[in-house]
Amino acid sequence: MDWFTTKTEPPGGKAAPLLVSEVSAIIRELLDDPRLLDIRVRGEVTNYKHHGRGHRYFSLSEKGGGSTAAVIKCVMWKSDADRLPFTPEEGMEVIVSGSVTLYAPHGAYQLQVRAMEKAGLGEKYLLVEKWKKELAALGLFDTDRKRELPAFPAKIGVVTSETGAVIHDIKNVVARRYPLEIIISPTAVQGEDAHRAIAEAIRRVAGRVDLVIVARGGGSFEDLFPFNHPDVVHAIASCPVPVVSAIGHEVDVTLADLAADVRAPTPSAAAELAVPDRTALLHRLQEQKIRIETALQGRVAWAREELQGLRDRLRPQKFTRKIGERRQYTADSAERLDRAFTTRIERERLLLLRMKTALEAGNPLCVLSRGYCIAEKDGKLVKGVRALTKDDRLKIRFYDGSSQVIVERTDHD
Numbered sequence: 001m002d003w004f005t006t007k008t009e010p011p012g013g014k015a016a017p018l019l020v021s022e023v024s025a026i027i028r029e030l031l032d033d034p035r036l037l038d039i040r041v042r043g044e045v046t047n048y049k050h051h052g053r054g055h056r057y058f059s060l061s062e063k064g065g066g067s068t069a070a071v072i073k074c075v076m077w078k079s080d081a082d083r084l085p086f087t088p089e090e091g092m093e094v095i096v097s098g099s100v101t102l103y104a105p106h107g108a109y110q111l112q113v114r115a116m117e118k119a120g121l122g123e124k125y126l127l128v129e130k131w132k133k134e135l136a137a138l139g140l141f142d143t144d145r146k147r148e149l150p151a152f153p154a155k156i157g158v159v160t161s162e163t164g165a166v167i168h169d170i171k172n173v174v175a176r177r178y179p180l181e182i183i184i185s186p187t188a189v190q191g192e193d194a195h196r197a198i199a200e201a202i203r204r205v206a207g208r209v210d211l212v213i214v215a216r217g218g219g220s221f222e223d224l225f226p227f228n229h230p231d232v233v234h235a236i237a238s239c240p241v242p243v244v245s246a247i248g249h250e251v252d253v254t255l256a257d258l259a260a261d262v263r264a265p266t267p268s269a270a271a272e273l274a275v276p277d278r279t280a281l282l283h284r285l286q287e288q289k290i291r292i293e294t295a296l297q298g299r300v301a302w303a304r305e306e307l308q309g310l311r312d313r314l315r316p317q318k319f320t321r322k323i324g325e326r327r328q329y330t331a332d333s334a335e336r337l338d339r340a341f342t343t344r345i346e347r348e349r350l351l352l353l354r355m356k357t358a359l360e361a362g363n364p365l366c367v368l369s370r371g372y373c374i375a376e377k378d379g380k381l382v383k384g385v386r387a388l389t390k391d392d393r394l395k396i397r398f399y400d401g402s403s404q405v406i407v408e409r410t411d412h413d
Contacts, residue, residue: 027102027109036100041072041111042119045092054078058088060096060111074098076113084116086220093119118222125221128228132255135230140237141258147242149262149273150210155181156274157205159198160215162186166246166267170213173271178278183209189216195229202235202243211274212239214256215246215267227254236260246270365399373398385410 043060050056056076074096088094098113135141156174160166162184174182187201188194198214206212214236216227226232227247236243236259245260246267257263264270313322360366364374374397375382382388392407 038097038099040095040097042093042095043072045088045090045094046071048088048090054081056081056088056113060094072111073108074111074113076116080114086118088116095119124225128225128255131228131230131233132258135233135255135259140233145237147261149242149244152276153180153210153274155183155209157183157185157209157212158215159185159187159201159205159212160267161189164189164217166215166217169266169268170215170271173268174275177272178275178281180275190219190223190226194226195231198226199229199231199235202232202239206239206241209241211241212243213246213267213270213274214243214260215270216248217267218249218252224248224252224254227256229255232256233259244270244274385412 041060043062046059046061048056048058055078057074059071059073061071094116096111096113097115098111100109101112102109139145158167158170167184171182174180183205185201185205187197189198202212202214216224224247233255236245236256242261244262244264245257246264246269247254247256250265262273264273376395376397377387377392382394388407388410390407390409394405394407396403396405
C-alpha cells in the first residue's frame with residue numbers, strides 16, 4: 001500500500017500533508033519486517049544507565065568504529081533485566097537479542113532487548129565442549145586412572161593465588177586437623193595467560209609433596225575459564241602425586257575437576273580430604289588401646305586358669321585318684337565287653353543252628369534217608385504210575401545209591 005497516495009490530491013497536484021501519527025504508523029508498519037522482530041545484535045555498550053525502577057537504557061555501537069561508528073539506542077525492561085547474570089559496563093562487548101520498535105513520543109526507533117550475554121562467551125562454551133571431547137578421548141577423565149589420596153601425607157602443595165582467602169582457609173583447616181608442612185605454589189587464577197601460570201605452578205610443586213590441592217574461590221564462567229584449558233588438564237593428569245581440585249562453587253565443574261583424582265566442593269573441604277583428623281585418630285587410637293588391653297587381660301586370665309588346671313592334674317594324690325578311676329573304668333569296660341561278646345556268640349550260634357535246620361529240611365537226601373526213593377525214566381522224573389507201562393526200565397535213586405529195575409505191572413490206586 002502506497003501511503004503517499006492515500007490523501008486526496010488538491011488542485012495543483014500536491015498531496016495533502018500527513019499527520020505526525022500517520023507518519024509514525026507508516027514507520028511502525030515498516031518496522032514489522034520479520035528481519036527486525038527477533039534479531040541478535042553485537043556491539044559495545046555506551047551511555048549505560050540503570051533507571052531507578054530497574055529498567056536499563058544504553059546504546060550499542062560497533063566496536064572500534066570511532067566517532068563514525070553506527071549507534072542504536074536500546075532499552076531493557078526490568079522484567080528482562082532482572083535475569084541478567086552480570087552487570088553491563090561501559091565499553092563491554094555484548095550480544096543482545098530483541099526486536100526493533102518505534103518510540104512514538106520521540107519519533108525514534110530503538111532496540112527493545114530481551115536477553116544479553118557477553119560477546120565471546122558462547123564461543124568459549126563451545127571451545128570448552130570441544131576440549132572436553134578431545135581430552136576425554138585421550139582418557140584423561142577415566143575413573144580407572146584416579147588415585148587414592150595418601151592416608152598420612154608429610155607435605156602438601158597448594159596451587160592458588162597467594163593473596164586470596166583460599167590459602168588462609170586451607171591453612172586454618174590443616175592447622176586444626178593435622179598440622180604439617182604446606183608448600184604454596186602461587187599463581188594467577190584468572191586472566192588471559194592464567195592457564196600457563198597454573199600449569200607451571202602444578203609442575204613446580206609436584207615433585208616436592210605427597211599431595212597437591214588446586215584451588216580457587218567462586219567466580220563467573222569467564223573467571224574459571226583458565227581451569228578448563230588443556231594445559232591445566234594435562235598438568236594435573238601428568239602430576240606424579242594425587243591432585244585434589246576445589247575450583248569455584250559446588251555447582252561449577254571445570255575440566256580440571258574432571259581430571260583431578262578427587263574433587264572437593266570448597267577449598268576448606270579439599271583440605272579436610274587431604275589430611276586426616278588428628279582428634280579422630282587419637283580417639284581411634286585410644287579405642288584400639290582399650291581393645292588390646294582387654295584382649296591381653298583375657299588371654300592372661302585364660303592362661304592362668306590353664307596353668308592352675310595343669311598344677312591340679314600333676315598333684316600326686318589327685319593323680320593316684322585319677323589312676324584308680326581309670327582302672328575302675330577299664331575294668332567295667334572289659335566286663336561289658338565280655339558280656340557283649342558272649343551274648344553275640346550265643347546269638348550267632350542259634351542263628352547258625354536255624355540255618356542248618358532249614359538247609360537240612362530242604363535237602364532231598366535227607367528225605368530219602370527216611371525210606372523214600374526217586375524213580376527216573378529216560379532221565380526224567382516219574383511223578384505218577386500213569387507214566388509207566390510194562391517192561392519200562394526205571395532208575396531208582398536211594399539216599400546212598402541207585403539201581404535199575406524193569407516194570408512188570410502197574411497198579412492204580
